[in-house]
Amino acid sequence: MNAPDAYRPLLPQVAQRHVPDSLIEQLQAHFGARCSTGLAVREQHGRDESSFDVPPPAAVVFVQSTEEVAEVVRLAAAHAVPIIPFGVGSSLEGHLLAVQGGISIDMNGMNRVLAVNPEDLTVTVQPGVTRKQLNDEIRATGLFFPIDPGAVASIGGMTATRASGTNAVRYGTMRENVLALEVVTAAGEVIRTGTRARKSSAGYDLTRLFVGSEGTLGVITAITLRIYPLPEAISAAICSFPSIEAAVRTTIQIIQMGVPIARVELIDRHSVRAVNRHSGLALREEPLLLMEFHGSPAGVEEQAQTVQQIARDFDGRDFEWALTPEERTRLWTARHNAYFAGVQSRPGCRVITTDVCVPISRLADCLLESVDEAEASGIPYFLVGHVGDGNFHFGYLIDPASSTERETAEALNHRLVERALRLDGTCTGEHGVGLHKMDFLESEAGEGAVAVMRTLKRALDPLNIMNPGKVFRL
């Protein structure tokens, strides 16, 4: 890894915990070749999309069942050794780094769709199922799972980080779409939370306590999700705007009027330029909104007309419709490639990604001030946003050899988060806290609320073995 000096100050100073040889031997006796201590495997499981430099876990266990997860947890607990569940490694804030050492549990062998209940619009999956796999497997039912964070993430990882993405403006996030869970606790016991009923007032909402807990309270081993009828009609549109402000004000108006838009994504001119180059497109290099409408043919038409009228009021132009699945796929591929296109626009760079979310009325203020600041910094960047939810991401493209650039980007992120909190927002809309945002969480929630979180953690994981060193300092 490059320029470690620039990174280390961000990491909490905690000691690596001892992983006794006897534990590794026990795991190998139990799992055979599915317990690996090879450096390459450990290194692959010891990093995600963040840029922290942390030693890899001591071993990786490739589990295939809930009972195997429980067995790993019980063995690790007997030695007070940390456990870190691993999905596809697409987390952005260092969630799965072995900051205190320990064992990585690779969940990808648990990749079965356990039950599809089309008549109830529910599905139950193992955590290693990816959102893409899930949608492929249920396509014939005429149903789909809408949450789309961009990466081909695992459902387990998405549950653990309370993920959302482009469709959340209409369908909600993992918070709204997880109905029930199976979880292995820190004591190695298997519990079930929730039921397939759409609603319940039966006791504490353990389901939502585990959703977004980032592996720090237990290992999620099965997830029951809401799914939705594929809309009778879908249409997508792209519209350019003379300024980011015009695009944002259009979005605000759409939301405030209650248009049930399925997606409304902002892409700034830097992103458009990068996407054009990356994907061979010829989009006008101006801020644009990418939108999608779901419903009956008449309903989609009605939404589209309302939105076109609003966009015209803010000088939106080049309204272009994608009516066929192929055209829509092309548009959304462009959006999903924005991150990698952005990264490639500065060869050799490393990207620092931000993730704030504010009430929609504060979006223009938060976003425009942050754009001014990014422009003034001289650091190349791109900007994309799930603006219908008030959520957006800057990608600052820094030279990894330059600690100045790193510090500038971190300072920009710091001011961005402060601004979002001042405007009643949150320090992370969908990426989670991980390692990077522990101080921000304390600024946002206050010491009292974080103290409550710590109390919960200590109560449910007294040995502090479940993904320790994340979310908050104990």
Added chain:
Amino acid sequence: MNAPDAYRPLLPQVAQRHVPDSLIEQLQAHFGARCSTGLAVREQHGRDESSFDVPPPAAVVFVQSTEEVAEVVRLAAAHAVPIIPFGVGSSLEGHLLAVQGGISIDMNGMNRVLAVNPEDLTVTVQPGVTRKQLNDEIRATGLFFPIDPGAVASIGGMTATRASGTNAVRYGTMRENVLALEVVTAAGEVIRTGTRARKSSAGYDLTRLFVGSEGTLGVITAITLRIYPLPEAISAAICSFPSIEAAVRTTIQIIQMGVPIARVELIDRHSVRAVNRHSGLALREEPLLLMEFHGSPAGVEEQAQTVQQIARDFDGRDFEWALTPEERTRLWTARHNAYFAGVQSRPGCRVITTDVCVPISRLADCLLESVDEAEASGIPYFLVGHVGDGNFHFGYLIDPASSTERETAEALNHRLVERALRLDGTCTGEHGVGLHKMDFLESEAGEGAVAVMRTLKRALDPLNIMNPGKVFRL
């Protein structure tokens, strides 16, 4: 209270905890006449809509601010005395009964709407605000708060029980509509959870931990809610069916087709007869569905046509539309009066209300078997249901002097819950656990999950002073 012998076996055998005179003196010194020990006041705060016979609390404190709540909690904590928040007393499962003695905190003095943010579709209220008051106060903004549990409940009580009601099929429950909370913890500290942002991945979801915790983890002192644009068009309809089965199958079809219906309520023929007498209506005395559609004029028309087609397929008849606000109010008043109309249909009776919720595909099985059982029992009953969510309520009308009837009704409820759990459902869709459903919660969630709930309770409330003796046995 009548026939106490029939009730006592349902109550857990716990001792009343000692409330020292010195605590009452401290409260009276602090709150003056707003701390009452008068028997009538205590008795009014020591009962709800359940039928348990429990001694009233030792005193009632009428608070006016968060700081006053914190003061009561700190004083009570110093003596390890229980605290029970009181809203309007409309809970159905004994939530606010002082089973271990202690102090009732009357929240009705905290009845201000603290902030309305129409552009963000959010509102922040004190817990004593009722849903009716809230909608009256925000009417001029063109927005409304949809959750409607029937009773003119307080928002604090609705939050504490994770309430829902007729509109939940479209707008969700309190789980989906509470964005943020202010809570006084068991230590008398004030914390805030969540923000006004529509989504967040910032740490544990404390908001949803307190939603539905029935006062056992802290006292809720402010609630930030999502609100919605009043639909451009609303229409309501009533439709009779030859059988409950036909009405239920119509509902299932509506939901499975993804029609965004706002309300779909089942009323059985017993309820219709009672409502006709109570409200002077002349509805056909057959099972009927009461429906409401929200959207644009064209969208509402489209939904209505789809639903009419489905209803025709199941021999629905007498489709009657209520297009004006007055006609709609008449229809919904009839629905809301169903409970009281049902109770009045057997003079001198007491009602035992049930509350299960199952996945929609199981609704017909669950409901029809339960109807057969109720008919066979000989106990008069009525049946209403938020059937779009798979949630329904029997009201068994028992002679309070007859322990046989009481036992029969309890046995019916027991079998109903067992059936719902067997069909992947929950023992309470919206009323909560309270005193009555502690055993059912254990059957539903399993010992392991309830053990986790107990661990959370002990960690956050080590003295067990927050509404003790509810939800589960410690």
